[in-house]
Structures are given as structure tokens and as C-alpha cells.
Amino acid sequence: MTSELPPEFIVKVDHDRCRRCKRCVMSCSFGGMQFTDKVVPEHRNCVACQRCATFCPESAIAITRNELAYKENANWSPETRQNILKQAETGGMLLAGMGNPREYQIIWDHLVIDACQVTNPSIDPLREPMELRTYLGRKPEHLEFSVDANGELELATELAPQVKLDVPIIFAAMSYGAVSLNTHRSLAMAAQKSGSLMNTGEGGLHTDLYPYSENIIVQVASGRFGVHSEYLNTCAMVEIKIGQGAKPGIGGHLPGEKVGEEISKTRMIPVGTDALSPAPHHDIYSIEDLSQLIYAIKEATDYTKPVSVKISAVHNVAAIASGIVRAGADIVTIDGFRGGTGATPMVIRDHVGIPIELALAAVDQRLRDEGIRNNASLICAGGLRSSGDVAKAIALGADATIIGTAALVAIGCRICQKCYTGNCAWGIATQKPELVRRLDPQVGAMRLSNLLTAWSLELKEVLGSLGVNSIESLRGSRERLRGVGLDEQTLKLLGIKPAGIGQ
Amino acid sequence: MRCDCYIPSGCSISGIISESGKRLDGNAIIRSIALMHDRANGLGGGFAAYGVYPRHADQYALHMMFDNIEAKERCEERFKDAFDIVLDEEMPTRPGGVYEEETSGRSAEYGTGSQPITDPPILWRYFMDVPEDKTGFVSEREYVVEKVMQINSGVEGTFVASSGKNMGAFKGVGYPEDIGVFYKLDEYKAYTWTAHGRFPTNTPGWWGGAHPFCLLDWSIVHNGEISSYGINKRYLEPFGYKLELRTDTEVVAYLFDLLVRRHKMPIELATKTLAAPFWKDIDRMPDREREVATAIRQVYGGALLNGPFSIILGHSRGMVGFNDRIKLRPMTCARKDDMLYISSEESAIWEIAPDLDKVWSPKAGTPVAGVLDEEVE
Numbered sequence: 098m099t100s101e102l103p104p105e106f107i108v109k110v111d112h113d114r115c116r117r118c119k120r121c122v123m124s125c126s127f128g129g130m131q132f133t134d135k136v137v138p139e140h141r142n143c144v145a146c147q148r149c150a151t152f153c154p155e156s157a158i159a160i161t162r163n164e165l166a167y168k169e170n171a172n173w174s175p176e177t178r179q180n181i182l183k184q185a186e187t188g189g190m191l192l193a194g195m196g197n198p199r200e201y202q203i204i205w206d207h208l209v210i211d212a213c214q215v216t217n218p219s220i221d222p223l224r225e226p227m228e229l230r231t232y233l234g235r236k237p238e239h240l241e242f243s244v245d246a247n248g249e250l251e252l253a254t255e256l257a258p259q260v261k262l263d264v265p266i267i268f269a270a271m272s273y274g275a276v277s278l279n280t281h282r283s284l285a286m287a288a289q290k291s292g293s294l295m296n297t298g299e300g301g302l303h304t305d306l307y308p309y310s311e312n313i314i315v316q317v318a319s320g321r322f323g324v325h326s327e328y329l330n331t332c333a334m335v336e337i338k339i340g341q342g343a344k345p346g347i348g349g350h351l352p353g354e355k356v357g358e359e360i361s362k363t364r365m366i367p368v369g370t371d372a373l374s375p376a377p378h379h380d381i382y383s384i385e386d387l388s389q390l391i392y393a394i395k396e397a398t399d400y401t402k403p404v405s406v407k408i409s410a411v412h413n414v415a416a417i418a419s420g421i422v423r424a425g426a427d428i429v430t431i432d433g434f435r436g437g438t439g440a441t442p443m444v445i446r447d448h449v450g451i452p453i454e455l456a457l458a459a460v461d462q463r464l465r466d467e468g469i470r471n472n473a474s475l476i477c478a479g480g481l482r483s484s485g486d487v488a489k490a491i492a493l494g495a496d497a498t499i500i501g502t503a504a505l506v507a508i509g510c511r512i513c514q515k516c517y518t519g520n521c522a523w524g525i526a527t528q529k530p531e532l533v534r535r536l537d538p539q540v541g542a543m544r545l546s547n548l549l550t551a552w553s554l555e556l557k558e559v560l561g562s563l564g565v566n567s568i569e570s571l572r573g574s575r576e577r578l579r580g581v582g583l584d585e586q587t588l589k590l591l592g593i594k595p596a597g598i599g600q
Numbered sequence: 601m602r603c604d605c606y607i608p609s610g611c612s613i614s615g616i617i618s619e620s621g622k623r624l625d626g627n628a629i630i631r632s633i634a635l636m637h638d639r640a641n642g643l644g645g646g647f648a649a650y651g652v653y654p655r656h657a658d659q660y661a662l663h664m665m666f667d668n669i670e671a672k673e674r675c676e677e678r679f680k681d682a683f684d685i686v687l688d689e690e691m692p693t694r695p696g697g698v699y700e701e702e703t704s705g706r707s708a709e710y711g712t713g714s715q716p717i718t719d720p721p722i723l724w725r726y727f728m729d730v731p732e733d734k735t736g737f738v739s740e741r742e743y744v745v746e747k748v749m750q751i752n753s754g755v756e757g758t759f760v761a762s763s764g765k766n767m768g769a770f771k772g773v774g775y776p777e778d779i780g781v782f783y784k785l786d787e788y789k790a791y792t793w794t795a796h797g798r799f800p801t802n803t804p805g806w807w808g809g810a811h812p813f814c815l816l817d818w819s820i821v822h823n824g825e826i827s828s829y830g831i832n833k834r835y836l837e838p839f840g841y842k843l844e845l846r847t848d849t850e851v852v853a854y855l856f857d858l859l860v861r862r863h864k865m866p867i868e869l870a871t872k873t874l875a876a877p878f879w880k881d882i883d884r885m886p887d888r889e890r891e892v893a894t895a896i897r898q899v900y901g902g903a904l905l906n907g908p909f910s911i912i913l914g915h916s917r918g919m920v921g922f923n924d925r926i927k928l929r930p931m932t933c934a935r936k937d938d939m940l941y942i943s944s945e946e947s948a949i950w951e952i953a954p955d956l957d958k959v960w961s962p963k964a965g966t967p968v969a970g971v972l973d974e975e976v977e
Contacts, residue, residue, distance in 0.1 A: 213827065216825050217824070217825040217827050217907050217908055217928075218908055218928055220926070225926055226878045226880060226926075228878065228879055230879050232898045236898060236899045237899060239862075239863040239899070240863070240865075240895055240896065240899050240900075241864070242865070242866070242869070242892070249888065250866070250869065250892060251888060251892070252888075252891050252892050252895050254895065256895055256898065256899075259898055465834060465837065465838050466838070468838045468839075470838065471899070563827060564825075564827040564906070564907050564908070565827050565828055565906035565907060566906065566925060566926065567876075567901075567904060567906060567925075569831070569897075569901030569902070569904050570827065570828035570831060570904055570906035570907075571831075572831060572901065572902075573830075573831045573834050573835075573902065574828060574829075574830035574831035574834075575830055575834070576829060576830025576831075576833070577830055600829070
């Protein structure tokens, strides 16, 4: 059956400027450019990833939306009709990549931050120390001290393992398989350079990255790919992945064609076999099962690594997080519905889960109400776009934040949402050697590290304008946030006042 | 009468301690705080005094403020249930009294009429024992804290100004020197005095909102603003503290209560928890010291006080002055024999002690402690 789908984009080539170098033809990994006697775009294949336009030496390429492919209709958007046509032709589920792109309210954009005027001086971060250092891990409710024979004070409390961050922003879990080894390399090198962490995702850790262990979170997900004793001990922290913001309640599927030699070794599965991650962990059907896995990992690591549990933000997230803390987790990571993925059914990505702002506020408050907030660090993920979002997340109660999509954008991603095709023209979400090669890990690491440096500088400016010189004075300090254009119930859930009201 | 809005404020503070336990009358501390008249604006002043009730040293002395007689009756019902009242009496006051020197008493500053102190609430003090059979599973002091929290948050028109033993808070709306005269502080003798002159940036007219803030033996006078108030409040709430006074200073009193009384931290370490050293300095400390400082910052991040402040903490065994981490508010100290003076301005010390052994301005975050000799009762 010939497809009736109209092309989504129109690629315009300015033939007066085009010097016929064919660079665009080579750049396009989706078959969107042909060359006969001149460059001929295949509009139907274009995904608007902008690779060709970015690298055209004459800037002769412009990609536009195919405006009137569908007649205007407020109820029937072009996307809706396109999806129906696709399903009518194939009878399949719609696949999607990245995070939820729909027009739900972005609560971050309705939050504003306080600043000092007169009664308390603001602090200049260029002149005064400004501290972002953060420790992740379980904290006791209080410390005990003893006095030794010389009358000197000693710490009598033994602290659970703590992971130090120089910047409260870490890289999201993205598996080797979903992304390329060069992406992993970029992330690991940048994490080391910036005093942060990268997360292996569920696909194991390539041996090339073992030297970066102090800046790596190793993940244990439902497929248990690449999980072995050495893996669990080659890290700063272990994370049990229960859920992912982009696909709560859904497992994963890495098609066999992506499982080459290196992935096969790393994931410990035969070359060419599909890597299927079940929706639930088949040894975790209850909170007490989770507790067993947490303690199994603690045993395997001799209680030297904090164990994190990552869940997606769903309706009952506060009670679930409380259970996770009581089950023994040292860190809870919450991933909101804007969080990204390499592949998920579109219906799940676009309609399941709740905004991270509300989930974070609810969890932080619940843990405080129960008097167990100190028992675990709280990490917030899911579509954070700027240092402003990070500052707001920390003010709502997060110990640290996670960036995934923002990190990928820094190394080339244009959010074309075609990760699941394996054709990523930027060398990120692909295993094709000729595409992977496009991402230079040195350059990638530099760009990622630059991003963290830039956001750190901005966070310090925010702290300084708030008149505080340490991140812990912002953490959970919701008094320094105000809501603009939020309804009363949302304000209540966020634990903040509307703008215009003083302290 | 209670103000519902948050009131940032600037201020002056002063403190005197005789470590050998000599009891001084209130004239010196009044003169010291009066010299800093211009740092206040007549909207709040107060004093804390330790050693003032030697005859009732074993009883909790509750200084109370009531909006009206009904509030007093409601509160007394609670007291009768919770405590054995040994003595209760009206606070001695000198209505219409004015500080004589030129720094104050200028009628122009008080609007019409020359009365510096107007509309005081009903001021009453109670000396009370805690009946042993009432405390249940909590300690006596924990029991008193609970009752204070319940009264401040649950009995309308009632405020507990102080609740320690052998100490009291004397505070109200007015310039501090006039408040001192009003409360007849020249007739009290104490080995530790602290004082506060307030410059709130709007009009509260609420006596309870003046400094010092007290809980049990703790008293806090504070110049500055706690910019980390939001998280300090949220940190304290799970421990059962009710932050009802809408001022940042109360978090300081409660943090000391939590760290020192409940978590058994030495006072000096508690000041280094609230005004913690910077990581750059911690990283260079000797091993053991670094271990302590690192753990404190990891565990007590929610207790870190940030923003500009100088604070004098009074307690039953002495007083401690300390600054914020980058010294955004002034604080000067001086010693003469067994006396320690701490003040916002050096002049306020010279004013009352013209012959000093040593005068210095402590570095940011460095606590200065005056400690009563052990034999002083």
C-alpha cells in the first residue's frame, strides 16, 4: 500500500547558492536528500533534525513545515490526523522519542524567585565565596560527638556513604544502546571534569569507561543488562530503576539490529538479539521486594555505595516515595512526565504521569511530614531546561537535579524525536558506526562541561541575589518562590504563595 | 493585636556578662543600648536578664502578655491544668516613665503627648513548678516547650515572652531605653544582660514581636535578617516547633534549643553549625576537625543561617555572640577583668566601661563566649 501521508516538512534548497558539494546528501541519515544533477530533497523523509542545514557551507537549505498539508481545524490538528493515517496504514502502535511535547502548563514558567533589597544585602558571587557543593546520601537525624583523652571533640556518628557533587546538576540515565558509546564517553568525561555524575542507564557500563567510576551512577533495571559484581562496584552510586518519566509503567526494547559486538559484551547478551526490559522487575512485585533488592545491592557493595531508586511521577508519588525511603533507599529520584526516552509508545509519553513540579513538592513535603526527609536525598528530573528551572527545583526541595534532553541538546540533539529509528544524524541515538563517528567525545565533553559551568555561574548569581552564599539555604526554601497565574490549589500543592504577598 | 505580616528589621544589640557572677542592675545595659538610639525607630525594644529571680530559681518564670482579661483567664485555665503555680503577680512597671538622657524621650518621636510607652498589654508573671505526674514520657523541659508552643499558637490574645528559670524577657513597643525604664530594670540585678533596639520596616505595634525571643533559658537578640528563614522554618517543623511569630529571629532560638538541648551539641559547635565555615576552609582543616565540620554541613544544612546577622544568645550559663559567615552586620567585643561586652557598636561599650583590657571585632562566623564560673548558682 502506498502511503497517503503528506510530508511533514518541506526542504527548500536555494539552487542559486548551492555549490553542489553534496555535503547535505551525506549528512542526511534519513534519506531526505538525493543528488541527480542537483540536490533534490525527498520531503517525505525529512525529520527536521537540521543536520543538513547546519552544515551547508552556503546556508542554502531551509526546512519549513508543510503548512497546508491538512486544512485548518481547531479540533483536528495536523498531528492528530497524521497519527490516524499512520495507524490506518500499519495497524501499529505509534512510537515516539524524547519527552512529552504537548502543551500542558509548564509550572516552572509560573514560578518566580525572590531577591534582596535594602533590609538584607545581596551578595556578589564575584567577590564572595558562593557554595554549590552538595552531598547525596542518607543523613542521620542528628550527630553525636565524643570527647577524646585530650579533650578534643570527635565525631561519634558513622555516616552512611555520601556522594559529593560540585554542582547540583547530574546527567540523566541514558543507556548504551539507546545512545552511542561516544555519547557515554562525552557524558563521563564531562561529569569528571565538572565534579558531577553521569548515569549508565540500563545497558551496562562499557569497560572503556571504568576509569570514570567515581563520576558514574550504575543502573540496575528490570532487564538487569550488564549487571555483575564488578559493575556494581565501579561507580559512585547504584540506582534501581523502577520507572521513567517518559514511560511510566512501560519496559524497554532495544532491537537486535542495534546489538553489535560492543553492546553485546556490555549488556551480556548475544549479538543480534533483542534486549527486552520487562515493564516491572520480575522480582519486585511489592515494596518489600524492592527492599530486598536494595539490601542485596548494599550487600554486594559492602555498604560503600548509596542506593538510589528512580520512579516516574505518578498520582500517588508521595506515598510511593515514602515507602521507598522506608524500604532503605538512600536517594529517591523522581522523573516527571516531560522526561525523555529513546523509544516509547506515544500514547504513554503524551498522556501518562504528572508534572515534576507537583510531584517534587508533594514528595518533599510528605517526607518532612513523616520526619524522614533526612533519610534520603531527593533528585528531580524531567525536562529541566535552564539554570532557572534548576534553582526553582532546588527551592521546591530537590537536593540535586538531572538533565537529559538539555545535555543532549548541548552535544547536537535538535529534538527531532526520531531516536527510536536509530538514524540519529548527530551521532547520539544511533549505533551506526558512520553516524556515531560524527560525535567527537572530546568536543562533546567540552560542550557538556561548558553547560554545567555556565549554569553554575547562573546559580551563583541567583544565590547571591537571594542574599545567601550556600545552596543549602535555597534547598527547600519555598518562601523564596512565588507563583504567577497559578490557581489556589496548585499553589497549595507547591507550598508557595502567590506573587504580591510578602513573607 | 498580633501582627499577621512578616516584618524585616534592622537593629542594635548589646550584651554584658559578669563571668564571676556579680549581679549588676539594669542601668548599664540601658545606657549602652540608649547610645545606639538611632539604630532603632521606636517600634520595639527589649532586654533579657539572667539571675534576676534567685528566690524562685527552681521555678519556671513565665513572663506573659495578654491582650485582655479574657485571654488571661483562658490562659490561666491552661496553666492550672499543666503546672503548679507558686506565685503570680503583675509585672512591676512605671507607666509614663521616660529615659532621662538626651538620646530619647523626645516627645516628637512619639507623636502627640509625651508618653513614650503606650497601650501595653496586660503584663503578668507566673512562677510555676511542673508536677511530676504530668510530664509522662517526656522530660520536664520538653514538657514546658510543648506547653509554650500550645499557648502561643492555641490561646488567642496570649503570648509567652519568656519561660526559663531565674531569667526573664522585658520587651515591648518603644525605644529600648524607655522600655527599660518602663519595666523598672534599675531595680533588677542580673549577671547577664542582653538588649535589643529594633528598626522594623513596617508598623507592627505588637509587643510580642519585640526581641529578645525566648524559649526555656534561651534568649536571642538579633540584628539582621535571616535570608534562609524559609528552609530553617521547614527544617524545624518536623521536630515539633511551631513557628507562629512570623519573624526570622524565632528560628534562631528554636535552632539552639534543638541543637543544644535535644541533640546535645556543645554551644560553640552549635554556633558553628548555624554559621558554618566555608567548604574552602573546611577542606584545609586537620583531619578530625574536617570530619566534624563536613558531617555538620552534610547533616545540618537545613539549620545553616544565611543572610546578614549579628546575634547574642543568652542562656543560663552565659552568653555567646556570633556573626553570619561573611559578617554583613557589625559586632564588637570587649573584655575587662571578668566582664565580657558584646555590642553592635564599639561606642556602646565605651559608654559604660571606660577602662577596658581588650577591644576587638571578631571574624565572621567566629563565636565569642562568656561563660559563668561553675560555682555561680
